[in-house]
Amino acid sequence: MVNLREIKGRINSTKSTQKTTKAMQMVSSSKLRRAESNAKAYVPYMEKIQDVVGAIAAGTKDSGHPMLTTRPVKKTAYLVIGSDRGLAGAYNSSILRQLQRTINERHKSKDEYVIFAVGRVVRDYFVKRDHNVIGSVVALPDQPTFADIKEIARNAVGMFIDGAYDELYMYYNHFESAISQVVTEKKVLPLTDIAPSTSNAAYEFEPSGEAILEVLLPQYAESLIYGALLDGKASEHASRMTAMRNATDNASDLIADLSLQYNRARQAAITQEITEIVGGAAALE
């Protein structure tokens, strides 16, 4: 016979787990709201900078700026944006799986690429497998500011300019909606697909177009990276929220099953007792 005490214990422990997952779900959903509003605050900056970069790049064709020219690719850099903690469903694993597949397809040896890792899970994954991790940020706050990733973004852009690698790709989860996040690969450098500006204002450049590109392009590339980080953070919270909601639902199912079992067992125990009493009484007559 199933042990009543044992079942009771399992029900209680599942209940307390459910409390935790439920709390985590609510925390994530409020963080998601903040992350979404952060991403929204960032949009005007991005649009503006895109606009100006487009206008200037169109005005100064063939500037020969290193960030605009495509070089023969000898080495590739991947900037991977993941999270510090797990319990976020397939958030990290789907990125890592896709990137690993891409790397296997594109590269023959580990010398052909380097990795920038954002998030502890990502860093540990690549360090453990002896990949060339040349930069990492961990323990980012849930609502990161530009200052938090300025350094890695600056490094990533600076090393491209110095010729340490010839391409820079970003991998992150694009936030589509609270239930759907898509692993996205984006080419950051060289900047080949700058959208032409919508406003056809002919600008005066002070002191010169080249001098401005010198300042503007790194700032643009850094802001692309920051945009991806905000997007990734929103996805992380959404993905954690979904994972925790599933866990909470599963706990409810489990508790229902266990309660049924518990009641059956209790009933069986009572029936048995009655049978024994009745049997005992009959033996006395």
Added chain:
Amino acid sequence: MKTVTVNIVTPDGPVYDAEVTMVIAKTTSGEIGVLPGHIPMVAPLAIGAVKLKKEGGQTELAAVNGGFIEVRPDKISILAPSAEVAETIDLARAKAALARAEQRLQQKQDNIDFKRAELALQRALNRINVQEGNI
């Protein structure tokens, strides 16, 4: 008096948005004053204060850390990695940053660190100056 809309935008969101009669900013090649109706222009900015003259004569100050200014006849945008208007500057934090940068400069490590500390020093000084209003 004619006015022009000024936006100061950073990756962390818009910082300033108002009608002003004149903008004075510090570009990498010197200070410029921009009045309404200026021809379209783009210029990179140095770490410095931006003076925003309002109608009625009062002047507002903003600390802008690099980035660039985009001028159109009816609109001026300043895009910077970070920027604050005078009232929102955290003076204690800026002073702490200043002390940290000074300390680092005295230690004289390798070149990159030196440059970074110098920039940090400039930013901190700029913030303090703007907050205290002595420009």
